[in-house]
Amino acid sequence: MGETCLSVSETLADIAARRPALKPVLEAFRPLLETRAALTADVREDVAALTLPPFSLERASQGVPLMAGLSLRGLAAPLRTAAQRLLPLLCALEPPALHRNALEALFLQEGTASEQLVEALISGNSPDFQRLASEAGIPPEVLSFALEFIAAPAMRALAARALPAEGDAPWNGAAVWTQGYCPVCGSLPVIATLDKSVFDEKNAFLAGGGGKKRLHCGLCATSWTFRRSTCPACGKQGNEVMEILRESEGANGERLDWCVHCKTYCPTVDLREREAVPDMDAMALGMLHLDMVASRRGLHPLRPSFWNMF
Template identity: 55%
Template sequence: MAESRQTVSETLAGIVERRPVLAPVLNAFAPLLEARSALPEKLSPMIEESGFVLPPWRQERAQQGAPLLAGASLKGLFPLLRKSADVLLPLLEALPGMNGYADALTSFFQNEEMCMRAADTLLTGHETALAEAAEETHLPPAVLLFALEVVVGPVLRALALKYDAPWDERASSWMQGFCPVCGSFPSISYLDKRVFDEKNAFLAGGGGKKHMHCALCGTEWHFRRGACPSCGKEGSGVMEFLRESENSRGERIDWCTKCKSYCPTVDLRECAGTPDMDAMALGMMHMDIVAAQKGLTPLKPSFWNQF
């Protein structure tokens, strides 16, 4: 039986206990992360009410590297985005660096046309369109992008939960380093724990299979340990990792020697429990600092890893 995951608060409490210096940042983000974690389940019934049609998983498109929502529109899901914004914006605006943008963000998420157009750009990655939306709303692009990802994320997670992970049904189902659902890059990856069969002590797995965790929709998928999720290069000497010499608790940075991108990683075989991955990604910001000092670029830029 798979081990249940810790809650956001449990994960953050464990990190603070090991690294008290991170407490001010983690405590500031805790209410937002906890509220965002609870939203997908609440939004799920609203999908049927909205009339939104979930696109089917098509194996042939997946083998060509097309995410599930590629080319799709989120039209019809504005009520879910409004619900998400109502819950999360007050918490978002309380964060350091976000004060002063409350009115502009509230107006933005009340404008259905503008909001949905910008939400669709998260699936296409059109930076120009996001920049234009930021200029139109008089918001810094980084602020608008962060707010969009925070608010749209739970809606996409509610959609992703409707699927029974068909991207992991066969080893060749999804071979990309970006998310099979929304196309975003992972904020963190992990190596799974050893598996023991309670009914047969002779059946066990060594663990260590790599999983990527999507920063936006929370989807997780298997990925090759020796390959770079950014540039796709693989083989001997491509992927290296950085970790503390003592008391690392499985925390490390996996980085590519070719393109110099990196992704925080946690080896669950060295952890007492299984953390919430979104909280864990924030809790590894000390490793982001180390990576920045070495001139590495985060696979998924976030509010806390831009130095």
């Protein structure tokens, strides 16, 4: 039998039941997270014309993501579809609301500006992104927040095409991908998990302890294995590099893994301590209580967002 995976709504409801103080924030972001999740299936046909390069062991061993250098021309239609449904929800939040007209002009009109923005985003080309934000009259941090929501459905539909019908993803084979950023789109992870224990139904005597670490990309939803003793931000590795910050009681597998060298942290969920697997995007938001503790201790999120910047 497969493990139970919760939806966005179920994950947020579970978090709110355990942490009522977070309910206003969870409710503010719930429509965004639910709509983004639904849009991935809706734009799948719209991205079918885009061709992903085949997975290359050589490129992966050099730390080159699958989408690096990929032209995203032809992505305007699914981006516009996503913007039509997400912008009203994004603009219900205060920072994007102040720039609603500029955001609508950028994402809802005909043209290639939105495609250029996504290309700058996944290539890590900050000067291009800063220039495009300036031309649009939108603060870069606001544009980045909106763009990642609007681009995510198309990026997730594209990334799903790189997965095999059965078995693990090719970038996880023989630990070929060792980077802390996504092997598909190059984004930094929004959250990490530790795998559940493995049980072989065909042989009751064969069981693994679990605990393999996987990082989860908040943009294209790709997950990849990563060394537990290595910082995904600065790359330092060793037995005394990563520390754990968690509540003394009732943690439910929730913790922050933080680096003693660069003071960067990544929210992490130990699935061995939970019955069901939560939706990872909703779970990242639901660990806001630990984000606040981390901020007081001078730690910085690996993947900044409006809910973890204080």
